[in-house]
Amino acid sequence: MRHKGSTEIGSRDRGWKNARLGLLAPVMLGASAANAQEAMYTAAATMPSPGVSVIREQFHYYRYGSNPNTGSDHTDQYEFTTLWSYGLDRALSLSLEVPIEFRNTVDNDIDDRDKGVGDIDIMLKYRVYKDDTNAINTLRIALLGGVSVASGDDHDFSSQSVNPHIGAVATKVWGRHGFNQEVHYYFNTGGARDDNYGNQGPDDALELNSAYLFRIAPETYTSTTSGAWYLTAELNWLYETNSDNDLRISPGVMFEGRRFAFELMAQLPVYQDVEERPKFVFGIGMGVRITF
């Protein structure tokens, strides 16, 4: 679940949320072509075409509760991420994501502010299946593979390690409806439990992200359509091998134009069974994408 709000997580778990898909039908949901049809916390099986770049800038705010490791009351996390995706071939793209993070931990009314650069994520997305059934409808599946590497930051924001991850994402566009389903596994080799806000500690993690996008306008495309509004809803589940797991719901709105898109999301907890890291309280996110 791209509990990215937290430190280096950002890079690692969101990895390609921004770009995402692999279809494992039974597992999940799906989308189309330039990081398009992609909600904030779930990847889509879309990618930039050869020689085309997509820059995605996002801001996330996350509020976490008491930290069982440090005893702090709560933590506010502000994260700015820059994702660059580039089309290497018609079915292969490369992405690079850098998260800059600010964290304010409050303990007995005393603020402890810190900032740093989280792990840098490098990922390949390879589309293995495409079935375009009419001018609009399509089903795509892509495989995801990458690694998040230490940024060199020593202020608790980098895991100081190299963490491979693999996944798959499927995207389906059916008229006004879009579905993305992503499954992602992270082989975490480093990270400190004290700084784990979800998929940032030393334990492996499994993410299962589902997104539904409903095109609210225009109802029907016309020859003059140059943009579309979507309502989005995501279910983001994160399981860590230390047995911590939580499920979040992320409603939002998104606009996609011909060369840009922007998005606004909220994130709320649905179920949490976490003992080794702070509980998630809520989050908000906004972002913009530009294709060139």
Place this chain on the structure above:
Amino acid sequence: MKLSHFAAIALIGSAAFTCGCATSSPAAESASESQAANGLPVYEQKPIYHEASDRDKDLAKSKSPLTGDAAVLYVNGMGCPLCASNLDIQLLRIKGVSTATIDLGVGTANVTFKGDERPSAWDLHEAVEDAGFSLVRIAAGTPGGVK
């Protein structure tokens, strides 16, 4: 809890990808060929369900330069405006292509040419595939729009 959540998500996802997938039957576009212009067929532009005849398929593989000043590409898979941006970017990289206008309403790309150089149908086909979509057929067009 963990398992039930997993199962719930899996069920939702599975349903999304299996049901409804069977797109409403493509009331196959009745676009009948009405005439031939510059070696390319002309279709009555209709729905988003594009069909290709054997001749269309052969034509899309032709590596002979096209004639005329414009062509209409019937493309499948352009599900959103941002997705479609890949297509005009790729088409405009082809030598001889002057403009590329995407019409999401019918699922076409209207391409006009400039100068003496003309791309082949295969060039256009490859551009569409590079963009991540599926070219169904190529028809004649006019600089001002679809014929």
